[in-house]
Amino acid sequence: MAAITYKGESLIATKQANGEVMNIDRVILANIPGLDPGKPVDRNEQLPPAEHIVLDEPVSQHGYINPNLVVYALHMGTGGDPFEFNWLGLYCSADDTVVAINYMPTQGKDPSMALTRNLLLEYSGAQETGDIHIPAESWMVDFSQRMDGTDGRSRQMTQDVFGRQLFYGDACKVVKGSGGYYELLPGEGYVAGIRFDYPGKSVLVSDTPTSIWLDVSQQGNAMSDIQPVVNVMVSDQEQVDYIDDSGVQHYLEKISSISSNSVVSDDRMVLRTNGLFTERVLGEIDVRDFGAIGNGITDNTAALQACFEFAIRNKYTVRIPRGVYEFSRISLNMSGELTIKGDSNTILHSTLSEPDSNKAAIRFSGSPIKDYSVVKNGVNRHDASVTMEDTAGIQPGDLAIFSSNQLIDTDHRGFWKMGFVGRVSSISGNKVTLEDAPPVWLPSEESFNITVTEKISASQFKVSGLTDRRGSMYPITGISGNNSEEVRNITDYDPLTNIVTCESTWLSPPEVGDVFRLDKLTQVRISRPLTVSLSGGVTLTRDKHLTANAGDGGFLGLQLQENADSTVEDWSIENFSETNFKYMYSYKSVIRNCKSKGANRIYSGYDGTGYGLLDVSSYRCQYLNNDISFCRCGFTTAGAVALSVYSVVRDNRITGGGVSYTGEGIHPHGNQVSYGFGGHGNAYHLIYSNNYVNDCHTGGSYRDYMPSVLKNEYTGSMEYPFYLHQIRGGIFKGNIFKPITKGEHFVELRGGIYNAEEPLIISENVAYELEGAFVGLVTVTDETVLENLHVTRNTVHFNKAKSQKVGIFGTTTGVRLSKCRLSGNIVHYTSAADDTVNTGWYGFATPNRTFKVVNDYIITGENQYFVNISSNNTIEIPFNNGTATCSIVDIVGENNGIIATSVVLYEVSGNSGDQSPLGFANTNRVYPLKSNELSKPKDGFVNIYQQGPNLIIINKHSSDLNLFVSIKRVV
Known part of the structure; x- marks a missing residue:
């Protein structure tokens, strides 16, 4: 039995689709050195090299056994030169195709022999396709026994196509x-x-x-x-x-x-038609062959859905020709690959009329494999190996969505969960190795009790049994007392006071002695991803819902969910009021060179939504060179069960609607706030770079973990480029703010909820036309302390005369600082006479300092510090210029009065009897401690000494002191 080649298979399908005859007209014999007749035929083969061909003759006879079974014969008479052969092929000259091949043991043909060789072909419609009308004759009786497996191979060939x-x-x-x-x-x-x-x-x-x-x-x-x-x-x-x-x-x-x-x-x-296969064998299918009609009238929902599903199952590229294709909603949950190409002027018009913010017009998602199961040992950051409770059914390449019950404070969004998306690289027993190491730590399964030690309110109480804030933000369940079996979330814990704050009130205020159980848990859900490639100038759109009520839900355009390595390129999406583009649980996918327009809606009469690009709990996705316009927010992140991790937002152009925007809603109110970038508190180490943001009320609103916001330009009608709240550190560097009207601030910082665990660095930025402070503060009280804030080497152009000069925080008084750095900033004013002002130690020129240091220090220059130290307290300043063994310290008073100058300190090394100080000019009760005096600082003096890389200051005065310390390290 001959094996049909892949090209032969394709030719058969093409001929059948077009109603044409396939004329197999020649039989070719060859002698292939080293050919193993026992091996399966290589179906990729075509003609052997010319030097191996020993005979090329026309088909002597053909006939049919039944409509699906035909035979071709070669009769070789006596005479001619002798030859050997081990390879036989059926050849279609008109299409230059070897249709079928048979391997055999080497056989000889000499001039005295007459030889007949027959080759049987079986496939659906073989008699009709070959235009064979002669029934089987006696010379074909050798084929009364069909070779084993013939039917299966023929059927499988057809199934491969259809x-x-x-x-x-x-x-x-x-x-x-x-x-x-x-x-x-x-x-x-x-x-x-x-x-x-x-x-x-x-x-x-x-x-x-x-x-x-x-x-x-x-x-x-x-x-x-x-x-x-x-x-x-x-x-x-x-x-x-x-x-x-x-x-x-x-x-x-x-x-x-x-x-x-x-x-x-x-x-x-x-x-829908039978004209599909010519294109399909070339690797593409056309939506029109499934019944789609791009006339702007016909509903194409079923046709598009069927075409996309068929393409995934059979690995074909979908072509959507130019036209307007009406449809309502398309949703796929399949694994594999889907490629869709438009035709430069392809329009997909969604006719959805009922808003639903959770159901996209087009949703392409991978398929779920395993629902959440417990990861008993948790997840260790930077360790790619994770031990799971059950790995049955998991394959390399699957997506693993890890989620814990550890809470993330997202401000008005409530409390979401810590987690991330990874991809499985390998499986060994119950151990899964991820492609990339986890970005965060997730807890192991654990439960323990905490006990109320002091009653405060229905949502606050003191406890024993907790140690740190981050390790305490979990659900707790009442074990005893009036709140038994009730569950609430711990949203804050102060380890200094042992006070627990819960998200909502308990049924009754917890009493002393009440016991609660704190549960920690990490789970994982497995999905088999879909890889999507969308390109070719497609526009996805809908008509604006102009009669929407203010509280109505919105419309969602394109959602790619649980996908990996996907690419959306050269698509335009417009007028989906909730979100145009959405990546959800996506892994290393890209949106580039796309356009997003008109995603905005009003709700509650005051606020709104509308995201041009939305990243929900995705990993290392890229959003590059997109054009986003008239959206309530150009790009934002969200995700209730996992973080958005390591994504890059670069080279995008975002144009808002000015300070105000109009969204869908029957009674839109003015002054709806529009943003270039936004976040809901779950973004982790995202990079925003080289973007251009124009005509947005706010350039970006950040609640992220350590974002890097670099070299972006903010212009047009804009109040301030950065609104920071719930932010956990970050770098804002090299950005330009150039509004066409007066800008309110460069940064607006919600000091009351700013998280100072990581440094917040605002450096080397340039701001023009500022009306207010460089750093505007909201939610600041007399008790607010800003920590770990670095404002350095910025250039600011105030829209004020020098006589109106303001400080770094404007004219706000009572700003309290700790462990901050304010140095190297330069201010310009509107009049030429008042031009460049070197701002001095306190950051910006101002008649009065507008901040207080809270029993701590701030850095005001290279090796320069402003210190506030209360009576009987100690301040430790880490030197930042090496590990020299000797320092020279100048200490001056708040009004530049010299307290001590050229204090030489040597490294303290126990009671070694070193001879510091040397050359000390003491004018105002500053005392350098000797090694043997460290345990007994001198009363009435400011005691100082160097230990390792640190300067230690002990205030034994009877009052608080403000000191300016300048340090020169000497090796």
Whole structure:
């Protein structure tokens, strides 16, 4: 039995699709050195090298055994030169294609011999495609025994082209009849590679819900016509393929589901025309071949859905020609690959009329494999190996969505969960190795009790059993007392006071002695990703919902979920009021060179939503060179169960609607705030660089973990480029703020909820036309302390005369600082006479210092510090210029009065009797401690000494002191 080559397979499909004859006209014999006749034929083969070909002759005769089985013969007479051969091929000259090949042991042909060689081909429609009208004759009787496996190979070849099932038009479509009968419509189709022409049938369905299945087989023998047999089965149980008592293979395929209220769903894979296959064998399919019509009128929902599903199952690229394709909503949950290409002027117009912020017009998602299971040992940051409770069914390449019950404070969004998305690299037993090491630590499974030690209120109380703030933000359950079995979230814990704050009040205020259980848990959900590639100038759009009420939900455009390595390029999405583009649980995917317009809506009469690009709990995604306009927020992050991690937002152009914007809503209120960038508290180490933001009320609103905001330009009608709240450190460096009107601030900082665990660095920025402070403060009280804030080397152009000069925090008084750095900043004013002002130690020129240092120090220059030290307290200043063994310290008073100058300090090394100080000029009770005096600082003096890389100051005066310390290190 010959093996049909891949090119032969493609040629057969093409000829059948176009109704053409395939003329196999030559038989070629060759002698291939080293050919192993026992090996399967390489179906990629074509003609062997010319030096190996020993005979090239026309087909002597052909005939058919049945419509699906034909034979080609070569008769070689006596005479000629002797030769040997071990390779035989059937060749179609008109299409330059070797259709079939057979390997054999080496055989000889000498002049005295007459030799006949026959080659059998079996495939669906072989007689018709080959235009063969001669029946089998006596010289073909050698083929009365079909070789083992012939039917299977032929059927598999057809299935490779047509898929597991495919129906033309309404073939086998189930429609409801009367009296409990359902009609199966006539037509042609394929199941498991078997082609049939179904005559139609009525089926009685007595009980619902149920499903209708086709039972398809091939029956006959080698010397008779092999016919497809199609039976219908009604069953509410899943069916599987089987072999009957006669040894015949049956293939079961569900074609329809009937609900309990007799609603019929169509489960067929439908091909609307039979002109598809020429394009399909070239790797592309056209949505029009599934019935799509781009006339701006016809609803194409079913056609597009069927085309996309078919493309994923059979690995074809989808082509959408130019036109306007109406549809409502498309949703896929499949793994694999999907490539869609437009035609430069392709418009997909969604007709959705009911808002639903959770259901996209187009949603492409991977398929869930395993629901949440416990990760008992938690996840260690930077360790890619994770031990799971169960790894059954997990494969390399699967996405792992890790989520803990550790809380993240997202301000008005409430408390979301710590987690991340990873990709499985390998599995060994219960250990899974991720492609990248985890970015964060997630807790192991643990429970312990805490006890109330002091009653405060219904949401606050003192406890024993907790140690640190970050390790305490978890749910707790009442074990004893009036709140037994009640659950609340701990949203803050102060380890200094042992006070717990809960997200909401308890049924009754916790009493002393009440016990609560704190539970820690990490879980993981596994999905098999879908890789999506979208390109080709497609516009996805909808009509604005101009009659929407203020509280209505919004519309969502394109959502790619649980996908990996996806790319969206050269698409435009507009007028989806909730979100245009959305990546959700996406892994290393890209949106670039796209346009997003008009995502905005009003709700509650005051606020709104509308995201041009939305990143929900995704990992290392990139948003590059996109054009975003008239959206409430150009780019933002969100995610209730996992962080958005390491994504890059670069080279985008964002244009808002000015200070105010108009969104969908029947009564839009003015002054809706628009943003270039936004965040909901779950972004982790994102990079925003080289973006251009124009005409937004606020350039960016950040609640992130350590964002890097670098070299962006903010212009147009804008009040301030940065609004920082719930932010946990970050770098804002090299940015330019150049508004066309007066800017309110460069940074607006919500000091009351700013998290100082990581440094917040605002450096080397340039701001123009500032009306207010460089750093404007909100939610600041007399008790607010700003820590770890670094404002350095910025250049500021105030829209003020020098006489109106303001400080770094404007004219706000009482700003309290600790461990901050304010140095090297330069200020310009509006008049030439008042131009460049070197701002001195306190950051900006100002008649009065507008901040207080709280029993601590701030850095005001290179090795220069401003120190506030209360009576009987100690301040430790870490030197930052090396590990020299000697320092020279100058200390001056608040009004520049010299307290001590040229104090020489040597490294203190126990009671070694070193001779510091040397050359000390003491004018105001500053005392350098000797090594043997460290345990007894001198009363009435400011005691100082050096220890390692630190300067230690002990205030034994009777009052608080403000000191200016300048340090020079000497090796």
